[in-house]
Amino acid sequence: MKRLDVIVIGGGLLGCFTARNLCRWDLTVALLEAREDVCTGISRANTAVVYPGYDHKPGTLKAELTLRANRAFGMLCADLDVPFSRCGSLMVACGEQGEAVLRKKLRNGLESGVPELRLLKRAELLELEPELTPEVTLGLFSPNAGTVNPWALGIAAMENAVQNGAEFCANTPVTAIRETEGGYLVETEGETFFTRAIVNCAGLQSVAVQELVYPSPVRLRITAGDYLILDPLTAHAPKHIVQFEPERGKGLTAVPTVEGNLLLGPSERAGSDFGTDRDGLDFVRALTRKVLPKVDLDDTIRTFAALRPNPERPDGSSIKSFVIDRPAERFWSFLGVKTPGLTCADELGLYVARQTAEALNAKENPAFQPVRKGIPKTHALDFAARQGLIAEDPEYGNVVCFCEDVTLAEIRAAIRAGANTVDGVKRRVGATMGRCQGSRCRLIIEELLREEGVYEG
Amino acid sequence: MKVDLLIIGAGAAGLSAALGAWEAGCRSILIADRRSHPGGILEQCIHHGFGADLTGPEYAAMLFSQIQKTGAELRMETEVLSISPSREAVLSSGAGLERVRFSHLILAAGCRERPLGALNITGTRPDGVCTAGQAQEMMNLHDRDPGERILILGSGDLGMIVARRCVLRGKQVIAILEQAERCTGLAKNYHSCVEAHSIPLWTRTTVTELHGEPRLTGVTVRELDSGAERFVPCDTLLLATGLIPEQTLVSNLGTPPWLHLVGNCNRVHDLVDSAAHEARIIGSEIIKKA
Known part of the structure; x- marks a missing residue:
């Protein structure tokens, strides 16, 4: 039986960053993910915003972590070789009620620093x-x-954890957890692990995972939201993140993404799968027409839905703070972390990793390497740098995804780095994300997955 | 490198434009194409009906043999990364990057297909949904089937030809769906594809929602006149919902006098002969006027 110091359950953003931060101490760590890849649940779809921290009540953990995370985000992304755009945000109001909200957020923000x-x-x-x-x-x-x-971001954190000695196990759903002398037995569909401590980062499944061994103080109400993505060539896209909260109900966030698209959303509705909803999309379209009237919604290249876990007390009241439960000395659970989970992922991971290290009396790991190098992004390079890459490997000269300018070498590197589906390739190097949505490169990528022995037949 | 005429795309239009320019006296022509063989989309159009009832690859071979008699240089597996207003293109291939200066540019990049995300179809995003052209490429160039029980959205020529191909490969085409009142493609394709193979054509209908994960299990079909919706089980949906001229490469250039668009990237043609004919004339006229 494999013996570990810490098992992290769930390879979303929180799981990846918890694993990464555990590596700062002298601990053996495994990250167990039920599905074929990291970031396939809540983390696969969200608003992609790194928040400044004025949305939360001053003095709360949320306010503190968001503020600290925002300040450190440039460095984090530089360390992990992930594109980050500090484009700034404008939260706008059209009328007195909205203005009152903005003034309150300003006071919050100033008080939080x-x-x-x-x-x-x-x-x-x-x-x-x-x-x-x-x-x-x-x-x-x-x-x-x-x-x-x-x-x-999630993939980079996972790779950085692996580079620092953590083990990543895909397709490894946890089926049972039992307390045992000095720790836990974690049963999966394949093997059983012994671990001294567990960090539950299972997102939508986090309550279910905790309930494998302890009762949960909260339950999750799952809601869904719909988004649109527009072609980078669309005219009249804002340069800043634009947030609009109408007098009543849910608002709109428009984000000029690092890939150059315009992301619009989300609606908020009931829903438990990643299917989109007509009313939800129409809601986003209507608000976009109101706030950004010149944006041409015919430039939409994709729609998608996101899922959000909303933690509630047994009486049904909602909980605004991060729920980090510790039902036993060596068991932590993130129960239903949503916005600003993306912003705070590294801070939350560090927060629990530090407690874990203390509980296990672990020493710091002097060899921890925070810097991870990603696959070169050919399209972002200048002529000379791109020429240099082609000289090293001619496949950098062979463009496969025309819309996003992604080369054969990048796609092969993504597969060798663990992409085991076309979506996995998309998440690592951006191929198929463009205006033709993979209609011209998907088959080539599938052939490459066969050539690399990932796909059969 | 410096050329008089740079042509992007070695499909029917690009090759024809090169022939026109060569015949008009141009002796400095470079054709760049991202694929490994010339012919563009013709390579996957293995049916008859091109020119004097040739197949797509035969038609492409005919044009290619004519090009080989000229001095036009053909560079395959070469992507054009950018074009600057100062008339310089950056080409990328396994051999490296190259800057090419030109006097005239002909864009013959064909078109792309309208993807699922651009359509007003909700629901999951399962496997088993692809464009008709992708399915054609899969069957005719990779000898793979897109699925077993197939619905096709759009009754244009591509939708009908791909429907027939699926039937000929032994697959069940449940129906071709069309929002208009009648088939939107050419009559000859309607007769030889839809009628000849008894493929159901559901007019005034569309698809509104996808179901299934990870693979498509069915779609919601709406009758546009009555508004009635019903679930139709299928494992594959092919989208033949429109072709968009591929002008991305020149989208920020405006309309300088040295830039010329030919073939389907100029406007979508019904017949390859008309695209080729038009391209040949434009290729020739550019040189005569110069």
Whole structure:
């Protein structure tokens, strides 16, 4: 039986970052993921925003971690070789009620210490972001908000953990957990592991995983939201993240992504799978027409849905804070972490990793290497650098995904780094994400998966 | 490198434009194409009906043999990464990057298919949904089937030809769905594909929702006039929902006098002969005017 110090259950953003941070101590770590790859659950779809921290009550863990995470995000992404755009955000209002919300957020933010926050009147707003509706009356500008691709971040964290000695086990759903002398027995469909401690990062399944061995103090109400992605060539995309909260109900976030697309969403509705919903998409379209009236929604290249776990007390009341439960000395559970989970993933991972290390009396790992090098992004290189790569490997000269300019060498590298589906390749190097949605490169990628021995037949 | 004429795309239009330009006296022509063989989309169109009832590959071979008699240089497996307003293209291949300066540019990049995400279809995003052209490539160039029980959305020529191909490979084509009141493709294709193989054509219908994960298990079909919806089980949905001229490479250039679009990247043609004919004339005229 394999013996470990810590098993992390669930390879979403939190699991990947918990594993990464556990490697800062002298611990043996395994990350168990039920599905074929990391970031296939909650982390596969979200708004991709790195929040500045004014949304939360000052003094709470959420406010503290978001603020710290935002400050450190540039360094984190530099360490992990992940593109990050600190494009800034504008939360806008069209009327007095909305303005009151902005003023409250400003007070929150100032009290929490969010830097460089300020209110902008209509004329300043339109000067900064001419694509906004002229109906805006006030905006809260935060130059420190940013955007990152959640998969890129999760994959980078997982690879960094593996590089530091953690073991990643895909297709390994946990079927039972039993307390035993000095730790736990974790049964999976394949083998059984012994571990001294467990960190449950199972996202949508987090309550179910905890209930394999302990009762859960909360339950999860799952909601869904719909998004649209527009072609990078669309005219009138905003340069900043634009957030709009109407007088009533759920708002809209528009994000100029690191890939150059415009992401619009989400709606909020009942739902328990990743299927999109007509009313939900229509809701996003209607708000977009109101807030960014010049955006042409015919430039949509993809729609998708996200799932969110909403933690609730047994009486049905909702919980705003992060629920980090510790039902036993050596068992931690993230129960239903949603926004700002992407922003705080590394901070939350470190928060629990530190407690775990203390509980296990682990020493710091002096060999921990925080820097991870990703697959070279050919399209981002200048002529000379790209020429140099082709000289090393001619497959860098062979473009397979025309829309996103992704080469054969990058796709092969993605497969060798663990991509075992076309989606896995997409999440690692961006192929099939463009305006033709893989209609011209999917077959070539499938052939490569066969050539590399991942696909059979 | 410097050429008088750079042509992007070695399909029917690109090769024809090169022939026209050569005949008009141009002696400095470079054709770049990302594929390994010239012919573009013709390579996967193995049915008859091109020119004097040739197959697509035969038609492409005919054009290629004519090109070989000229001095036009053909570079395959070569992607054009960018075109600058100062008339310089960057080409990428296994041999490296190359800057090519040109006097005239002909874009003959064909078209792309409208993907699922651009359609107003909700639900899951399962395996088993692809464009008709992708299915054609899969069957005719890779000898693989897109699925067993197939629905096709769109009754244009591509939708009908791919439907027939599926039937000929022994697959069940449940129906071709068409939003309009009648088939939108050419009559000859309707007769030889739909009628001849008794493929059901459901007019005034569309697909509104996909079901299944990870593989498609069925779709919601809506009758547009009554609004009635029903579930139709299938494992494959092929989208023949429109071709979009592929002009991405020149999208930021405006309309400078040295830039010319030919073939399907200019406008979508019903027949390859008309695309080729038009391209040949444009290729010739550019040189005569120069």
